Amino acid sequence: xxxxxxxxxxxxxxxxxxxxxxxxxxxxxxxxxxxxxxxxxxxxxxxxxxxxxxxxxxxxxxxxxxxxxxxxxxxxxxxxxxxxxxxxxxxxxxxxxxxxxxxxxxxxxxxxxxxxxxxxxxxxxxxxxxxxxxxxxxxxxxxxxxxxxxxxxxxxxxxxxxxxxxxxxxxxxxxxxxxxxxxxxxxxxxxxxxxxxxxxxxxxxxxxxxxxxxxxxxxxxxxxxxxxxxxxxxxxxxxxxxxx
Numbered sequence: 001x002x003x004x005x006x007x008x009x010x011x012x013x014x015x016x017x018x019x020x021x022x023x024x025x026x027x028x029x030x031x032x033x034x035x036x037x038x039x040x041x042x043x044x045x046x047x048x049x050x051x052x053x054x055x056x057x058x059x060x061x062x063x064x065x066x067x068x069x070x071x072x073x074x075x076x077x078x079x080x081x082x083x084x085x086x087x088x089x090x091x092x093x094x095x096x097x098x099x100x101x102x103x104x105x106x107x108x109x110x111x112x113x114x115x116x117x118x119x120x121x122x123x124x125x126x127x128x129x130x131x132x133x134x135x136x137x138x139x140x141x142x143x144x145x146x147x148x149x150x151x152x153x154x155x156x157x158x159x160x161x162x163x164x165x166x167x168x169x170x171x172x173x174x175x176x177x178x179x180x181x182x183x184x185x186x187x188x189x190x191x192x193x194x195x196x197x198x199x200x201x202x203x204x205x206x207x208x209x210x211x212x213x214x215x216x217x218x219x220x221x222x223x224x225x226x227x228x229x230x231x232x233x234x235x236x237x238x239x240x241x242x243x244x
Contacts (some may be wrong), residue, residue, distance in 0.1 A: 006209040008083040011037065011045040020046065023175060024068070024166035025060050036175045038191070038212065040073055044080035047097060048088040052127040058097075059159040062145070065101060067165050071178055073186040074110040076212060081117055096123040100151030122150045125157060188213035192221035200229075 011019050020027045023039045025046070043061055050057040065072065081098065088094040099118035102111040124133040136154040143153040145160075172179040180194035181187075191211045196202060202210065208218035 005214060006212050008041070008044075008080045008212070010048060010080070010083055010087050011041060012049070016042070016045050016049060023064075023178075024171040025057075025064055026164050026166070027057060027060055036177065038073075038076060038177065039068070039071075039175075040077040040080060043072075044077065044084040048084040048094060051088050051094050051097060052090045052125075055126075055157060056159075058125075059161075060164045062101070062158050063160050063162065064165045065105070066145070066160070067162065068168065068171070068178075069105055069108065071168070071181045071186050073181070073188070073191070074108075074114065076188070078113050078117070079212070081114070090127070092120055093123055093125070093127070096120065096151045097125070100146040100149040100153070103149035103151075104145045118150060120150065122152055125151060125153045188217045189221050192218050193225060196221065196225050200225075 010016075017028050019037050019042045022036045023042045025042070043064070046057055046061050050061070081095070085091040085094050095118040098114055102115035105111045106115065124130060126133055133152065133154065136157075137152060140155040143155055143158055145158075146153045168178075168182065172182055176194040176198055177191045180190040180197075184190040184193065188211055192207055192213060195207060195210055202222075204215060204219040204222045207222065208215045211218065
């Protein structure tokens with residue numbers, strides 16, 4: 001039987017609203033017990049819904065990336081680019097935003113595939129007439145995070161306040177995928193491992209669909225965790241955790 005990798009699905013409406021705080025964006029009301037979807041799914045969904053007018057949400061997403069870039073699974077985020085652009089009211093500006101983020105994070109080579117997806121001309125974030133936004137930039141300067149990119153953002157248009165997002169300790173305390181990425185680095189294997197910790201009965205095919213990875217990655221993680229659990233049953237999980 002052919003295995004089909006799960007296609008990217010964006011969050012919308014109340015589902016998106018409930019997911020924002022679950023991944024550490026301090027927006028909207030807190031929802032105790034809300035599901036913890038992949039951070040990349042929430043980021044893409046939030047940006048697709050925010051552009052072009054919701055600068056508050058866009059500000060918090062941008063701050064989150066600055067704080068948590070090391071734990072972003074960039075390859076998974078790139079899978080969402082086409083779905084996000086299709087759902088956004090301004091697909092070109094959506095693409096320009098992520099190109100700008102990739103330029104900002106260019107010291108991290110993982111962002112190269114995101115940067116390569118946008119080939120259009122430079123765009124102004126606000127959607128105001130170009131002469132108005134250019135005047136703002138001339139008066140205030142540009143947001144240093146996007147300076148030199150194809151996204152032109154006047155200084156102060158996107159607020160950058162660390163208090164708007166959870167730090168790594170707070171987020172890892174409740175988000176299993178994020179916590180495992182702290183241990184293993186951002187990867188499909190880390191996400192599979194965290195999902196198996198929560199639901200150890202998952203078969204490889206179901207695990208791959210839950211995480212959005214390929215079957216071989218999920219199957220290998222199932223096999224490795226089976227070995228891990230076998231060892232833990234003889235030595236105790238504390239000894240293994242101490243060596244991780």
